[in-house]
Amino acid sequence: MDLASLLDRTHTIAKQAGEAIMAVYARGFSVEEKDDKSPLTEADKDAHNVIVAGLAALPEDIPVLSEEDAEGFAGVDANGRYWLVDPLDGTKEFIKRNGEFTVNIALIENGRPVLGVVVAPALEVSYLAAEGVGAFKVLWGNETDAERQPIRVAGKPADGTPWRVVGSRSHPSPDLAEWLATLGQHDMVPMGSSLKLCLVAEGAADVYPRLGPTCLWDTGAAQAVVEQAGGRVETLAGQPLSYANPLEKLNPYFVVWGR
Structure with missing residues (x-):
């Protein structure tokens, strides 16, 4: 599967994980503590399960390294690839209910992220990128993926500008x-x-x-x-x-x- 098609499929998986997160967000949740003292919620686990199942259904079998199952990672494949996943990045923001949390899915190849999807379900926005495809912002309110907005960094501020x-x-x-x-x-x-x-x-x-x-x-x-x-x-x-x-x-x- 080419990176453009894979980006579409990965975006769909990330949005499905975002839906699982928002279902927990809407009904309330308890907070556990991991061994490293960081917080863990039902939403982290639900999003992890959605993503792992979605990636497993893709045509190519690529190992997955997820924050919620780091011990289960089997190592990179023969082509130096693996999926790198944070099912719920910003759990503290999720708990605070300020909306600033994301689903992160990256494809790593030979040590470099060649594809990335960042979905912010509470803000209804996505950021997508793949090597040779470009970088885009998607606002869900008027989304069709054909209307992705290409994005570009601003460059160095002008002299005298903070x-x-x-x-x-x-x-x-x-x-x-x-x-x-x-x-x-x-x-x-x-x-x-x-x-x-x-x-x-x-x-x-x-x-x-x-x-x-x-x-x-x-x-x-x-x-x-x-x-x-x-x-x-x-x-x-x-x-x-x-x-x-x-x-x-x-x-x-x-x-x-x-x-």
Whole structure:
């Protein structure tokens, strides 16, 4: 299956997972705690089940690394591919009911995200990208997939214009103030989940520094969107954020640049 067709199918699966999440969101839910003290809800589990079943129904059998079953990951396939999934990114935002949570599905090939789907079901918006296809935003209210809006990063702000810096609502970092001091004049744009990367991809923000812990599944899908929109997701050493070793689930600190 070519990446354009696969992007369509993956978007459908992600939206179905979003429907499962919103069903829980509508009726109320309890919150459990994982071993790492992060929250877990019924919505995380339901979305995981929908995504795994949907990916299993695709023509090609590609292994799945999901946040909700990391231990069950069988490793990359013979072509260096695997699906990277966060069934509900931004569980804290889900619990707060502010709408800033997403479904993230990425296809990784030889350590790089070549396809990404980010669905924000409460906001009724999707961000889609695939190598050789482009990056797009889809507003569900007037959606037909033929009306996808191509997106592009904004580029470096003009001289004298403040940087628009997107930051986490739930994960402030003590290292961030020092980094921002070196950046110069800026305005902060708070946002939850992988939507932070998507704001850079669509040109609504200029940079997103993440000087705090994240995992592979938090970033893979949105990184595909950023890169296909002309941006960069780099470590502090200036190297592209890599997914070549899925056994190392923690990302290094990174910066998302819209230029």
